[in-house]
Amino acid sequence: MNRPLLIALSTALLLAGCGGNDRGGQVSVSVIGRETRLRDPASRLPRQADAALLGAVAQGLVRLDAAAQVEPGLAIRWAISDDGLYYTFRLDHELADADRIAVQLRRLIRHYRNAAPGIRIDAVREIVAVTPEVIEIRLSAPRPELLALLARPAYALPAGGGTGPLLVDGSVGRHTVLRPKPVADAIDDERLKAFAKRRIHLRGERAALAVARFAQGDIQLVTGGGYNDFIYTRLAGVPPRNLQVDPANGLFGFRVGRASSPAMAPEIRQALSMALDRDALGAALGATGWRPAQAILPPGLTDVAAPSRPFWAQAFANVRGSDRQAFDSRVQTARRIVGIWRAQHGGDGPVRIAVAMPEGPGSAILFAAIRRQWWAIGVDATRVGPRDAADLRLIDEVAPADQADWYLAHFLCAEGRPCSEEADKAFDLARAATDPARRAHLIGEVEQRLAAIAPFIPIAQPLRWSLAAPDLTGFQLNARAVHPLAPLLGNQNGR
Structure with missing residues (x-):
């Protein structure tokens, strides 16, 4: 050790x-x-x-209990309109001051309007003190995740x-x-x-x-x-x-860190992803409860019936032989992909990739294992600090709700490239939709478009x-x- x-x-x-x-x-x-x-x-x-x-x-209007379920906070109960556009909260009479709470909540929502997905709350038209004990949040489009976000300490009041x-x-x-x-x-x-x-x-x-x-x-x-x-x-x-x-479900893997990176090429991202032996990475960490992931979305979300599998996973799904033989075939294919890309770009050595990860023993162990796996396909990875310029950056975040929006929002063009402008447009339409069926259709379109360009190299669910x-x-x-x-x-x- x-x-x-x-x-x-x-x-x-x-x-x-x-x-x-x-x-x-x-x-x-x-x-x-x-x-x-x-x-x-x-x-x-x-x-x-x-x-x-x-x-x-x-505490905020609501908070999370030991099972991470929403329970009363400053509000002793609440009601949601059938169209999902009105949330009415009745406050604890001992703590009731709807005017003051409305002011503080508006302040927090403004403060976090440019924060990361899972913190910011959007589509709020008004926050109104109806009576000294009743406060109403009025939305321009449904936000099923609203209660889960309001329960976070970031929205604690006062x-x-x-x-x-x-x-x-x-x-x-x-x-x-x-x-x-x-x-x-x-x-x-x-x-x-x-x-x-x-x-x-x-x-x-x-x-x-x-x-x-x-x-x-x-x-x-x-x-x-x-x-x-x-x-x-x-x-x-x-x-x-x-x-x-x-x-816990969420995102644990790599996204592209700079436009000049070889990883901007979709074939390189596919090769890097298919070359990962995710079970071996969990074993290197000695991690109990390790759950490998191959796609952006986990199964079981409320707004996507069946997340798309990455292209390479579909291609190797029916390879005959043992799991080891299937993985070896993946590695051989990834090596060929990297070799073709290198020849097209005039390189004669390994493809070099700088990987930004936090300091710490787990990062050292995980990177060493990943570096060995990528070296086998002709990629030489070096580890840099979390604030250094890098080709790939580690994402390690837990999702605040079981909805695809949070995952997909990480890969919109505003968050960096590679991205899909068509996916962005569909995402905006989905978030503005008031019809649940139309919203679900559009979210499915976003997921499929992002799956096609593979902007993320998944490793596992967050540990x-x-x-x-x-x-x-x-x-x-x-x-x-x-x-x-x-x-x-x-x-x-x-x-």
């Missing part, structure tokens, strides 16, 4: 100290990332640890926190303590009194230290893990029963993992890889 990784984990184990198992209603949580800060979401998009804190002490479901007990910093909101009549009910004493001890910290704390028994939950830090769970010898891998103590309540795996803190305290009935 890599010596620097062993040194890092050994140091982290020493820093973590000795643990104990008597929690007494105290739950310690580490979110992988930087030290937590309570930021106004209108000032910048909250990072992972900041989002966990913000989602605990502030920005300064204090609306719950939890409160900060003390100050925010390296170690932040969270407590339940005061419960009426707690003095007369022992269960309520016990619930009021429960606390969450939250840290945002680097992966090696978080995993070391868990291995020592100091904390009950580590969350926010990805492919880049999965190896620490193996180095620390974390038992399989503690390792929790979310069934998202947590470490959870066996007796931890309120933690559930889910497709969004979102794990809110409040459910970890249980409920007022002592559960």
Whole structure:
């Protein structure tokens, strides 16, 4: 095993100290990332640890529960018109101030109007305070993903926190303590009194230290893990029963990074994609729950019945022989494609590709495996930093909803080339459509046009993992890889 990784984990184990198992209603949580800060979401998009804190002490009209299902937040209930153009929210009367909330929500939507897909909310005509306790969002076209986006910490209201479901007990910093909101009549009910004493001890910290704390028994939950830090769970010898891998869908693979790249040629992108042994890449990472992907869209989306398979996957679907023989045929074909392209462009050496990936042990392991596979077809890949000029850039994002729009929006011309102007036009028409059947038809057209030009080299579904103590309540795996803190305290009935 890599010596620097062993040194890092050994140091982290020493820093973590000795643990104990008597929690007494105290739950310690580490979110992988930087030290937590309570930021106004209108000032910048909250990072992972900041989002966990913000989602605990502030909430939007709605929020996500432990299963990543939308549940009441500031709004105790809501209704959606039959045409999907009107969302009416009735606010909790204790927190009701529809005018103020409407102003703050409009501010956030404006702030994120140029943000990445999955953050920005468009098609909003008006946000109106109908009464002090009722707010209405009026759309120009249906947005089935609206509730899922409003439930994200980026749309927490008010920005300064204090609306719950939890409160900060003390100050925010390296170690932040969270407590339940005061419960009426707690003095007369022992269960309520016990619930009021429960606390969450939250840290945002680097992966090696978080995993070391868990291995020592100091904390009950580590969350926010990805492919880049999965190896620490193996180095620390974390038992399989503690390792929790979310069934998250999204994008994990490469898109073209610059117009001068050899990867702008569709045949080179096809060759690079067909040469990847995706199962072997997961094995190199030692990744539990690895789910290889060959196309932009995963199966099971609500608005595309059957995503298109890439051309090369269709071509090799009926190759006789074992899976190994089929893969070898793919590699041979990819090598011929690269050789023809090189001859046409006057090259006599390997095709050179610079690949931008984040720093970290997972990137080093993954890139080494990919480099070997691409070298076999005459491509020499070099790894560069995430901000350096590159031919290919890694995308690693979880989808906020089970709809094709989010995936396809990453490959519109506004996001970079290669792209299809015809796909852009169909996408715009789909997003403006009020008829569900027409919208579905247009989204299918977008998907087929993008599949034809293959702007993305998929690797797998995003890897998202947590470490959870066996007796931890309120933690559930889910497709969004979102794990809110409040459910970890249980409920007022002592559960």
